[in-house]
Amino acid sequence: MNEPASRVHSTVRSRVHGTVHIVGAGLLGSSIGLGLRERDVDVTLEDLSPTSLALAADYGAGRVRAAEDPHPAIVVVATPPDVTADTVERMLATYPSAVVTDVASVKLAPYLELVRRGVDLTNYVGSHPMAGRERGGAIMARADLFTARPWVICRDGETPAEALALVEAVALDLGAVLLEMTPEEHDRSVGLVSHLPQVVSSLLAAQLIPATEQAIGLAGGGLRDTTRIASSDPELWVQILGANREPVIALLESFATDIERFTEALRAVDEPGSKRKLADLLSSGMRGVGRIPGKHGTSERFVTVTVLIDDKPGELGRLLTELGELGINMEDLRLEHSPGAQIGFAEIAILPEVADRAVTDLAARGWRTL
Numbered sequence: 513m514n515e516p517a518s519r520v521h522s523t524v525r526s527r528v529h530g531t532v533h534i535v536g537a538g539l540l541g542s543s544i545g546l547g548l549r550e551r552d553v554d555v556t557l558e559d560l561s562p563t564s565l566a567l568a569a570d571y572g573a574g575r576v577r578a579a580e581d582p583h584p585a586i587v588v589v590a591t592p593p594d595v596t597a598d599t600v601e602r603m604l605a606t607y608p609s610a611v612v613t614d615v616a617s618v619k620l621a622p623y624l625e626l627v628r629r630g631v632d633l634t635n636y637v638g639s640h641p642m643a644g645r646e647r648g649g650a651i652m653a654r655a656d657l658f659t660a661r662p663w664v665i666c667r668d669g670e671t672p673a674e675a676l677a678l679v680e681a682v683a684l685d686l687g688a689v690l691l692e693m694t695p696e697e698h699d700r701s702v703g704l705v706s707h708l709p710q711v712v713s714s715l716l717a718a719q720l721i722p723a724t725e726q727a728i729g730l731a732g733g734g735l736r737d738t739t740r741i742a743s744s745d746p747e748l749w750v751q752i753l754g755a756n757r758e759p760v761i762a763l764l765e766s767f768a769t770d771i772e773r774f775t776e777a778l779r780a781v782d783e784p785g786s787k788r789k790l791a792d793l794l795s796s797g798m799r800g801v802g803r804i805p806g807k808h809g810t811s812e813r814f815v816t817v818t819v820l821i822d823d824k825p826g827e828l829g830r831l832l833t834e835l836g837e838l839g840i841n842m843e844d845l846r847l848e849h850s851p852g853a854q855i856g857f858a859e860i861a862i863l864p865e866v867a868d869r870a871v872t873d874l875a876a877r878g879w880r881t882l
């Protein structure tokens with residue numbers, strides 16, 4: 513008899529021993545389930561919506577929990593933020609021997625609510641994987657969603673080592689990078705790197721509504737980059753922003769001050785000093801973007817060469833093969849394509865010392881670069 517697909521996939525042993533029960537089988541819950549199933553972990557699922565539950569099980573994120581199932585070793589609460597405290601409390605009461613974690617995007621509000629209710633939090637460890645997608649639901653779930661992404665753990669002095677180890681085992685099994693923070697540090701940090709960008713992106717995209725088709729047709733990579741997350745679920749974000757309002761309000765006020773300063777300098781652009789003010793503000797942006805970690809993060813080790821590729825099958829493959837033949841090691845690749853255009857743009861990141869040679873050698877082979 514053939515083995516089920518999930519067994520065939522499993523090549524790496526899991527750090528997790530025992531059953532993982534996931535409550536909320538949407539994007540996060542199903543992605544966690546899929547990733548753990550790939551490692552043969554026993555995963556049970558629960559969701560308020562029978563359809564979401566059935567879909568998650570159909571996609572292979574785990575099996576629907578049955579009444580006779582043994583108690584789980586760990587429960588992962590992946591419900592929306594406004595019911596996170598309720599669900600954590602219910603899970604701690606239902607499975608007193610299990611460790612309970614949650615993956616909500618805010619950490620302080622659910623924690624304070626649980627403390628306010630007098631819940632014994634010995635077996636609770638809050639957490640938050642910094643990985644997601646614009647759309648929710650099991651349909652969007654991916655087993656590799658957390659690979660190389662930060663996963664914040666918020667423990668307190670009372671957290672037993674075994675409880676911490678179990679939550680860490682789940683995150684590590686999914687390929688995430690562990691980070692420890694207090695709930696306050698977490699919420700301030702995500703306010704800056706996730707919540708402010710969401711508001712700015714949404715409000716920026718909203719400016720496009722009255723634009724003509726002709727104007728929108730000119731849109732390029734810059735607009736796409738700055739508005740990608742504007743298609744995120746408004747209902748989820750109302751919950752996240754509402755639960756983290758203090759840090760987000762402070763950040764929005766500071767941002768509004770910068771917009772005001774910039775507008776004033778632009779209004780007075782012909783007066784002495786104004787151009788410098790504009791340049792200073794724009795260069796601050798350059799300094800800020802240089803701080804974003806990533807392959808090319810702060811080191812500024814790579815330069816980008818843009819290669820024009822004809823919009824026909826096999827062209828990108830040919831470019832990659834020829835780069836290999838030229839001995840040029842590509843560190844990163846990004847593709848841009850304008851709708852309606854017969855050309856695409858492959859932005860390749862390479863070491864600065866090979867950039868000139870790359871441009872010359874590619875040109876000799878007929879490639880056009882920018």
Ligand SMILES: NC(=O)C1=CN([C@@H]2O[C@H](COP(=O)(O)OP(=O)(O)OC[C@H]3O[C@@H](n4cnc5c(N)ncnc54)[C@H](O)[C@@H]3O)[C@@H](O)[C@H]2O)C=CC1
Pocket residue numbers: 535536537538539540541558559560561564590591592593595596599615616617618641642643644645646647648649650748752
């Ligand atoms: N969407 C994202 O990019 C990220 C979301 N998160 C957090 O993960 C959590 C889940 O978000 P998503 O998976 O995106 O949402 P989702 O909407 O895809 O899934 C949530 C699921 O929870 C179920 N649910 C709602 N109330 C429930 C209850 N009381 N009991 C059982 N199930 C219930 C819903 O039916 C739904 O299937 C949220 O707390 C969110 O803040 C964390 C990181 C990224």
Ligand SMILES: O=C(O)C(=O)Cc1ccc(O)cc1
Pocket residue numbers: 616617641642643644645646706741
């Ligand atoms: O798409 C992105 O860049 C994200 O950062 C997604 C995201 C959304 C919500 C979270 O709580 C964590 C991550």
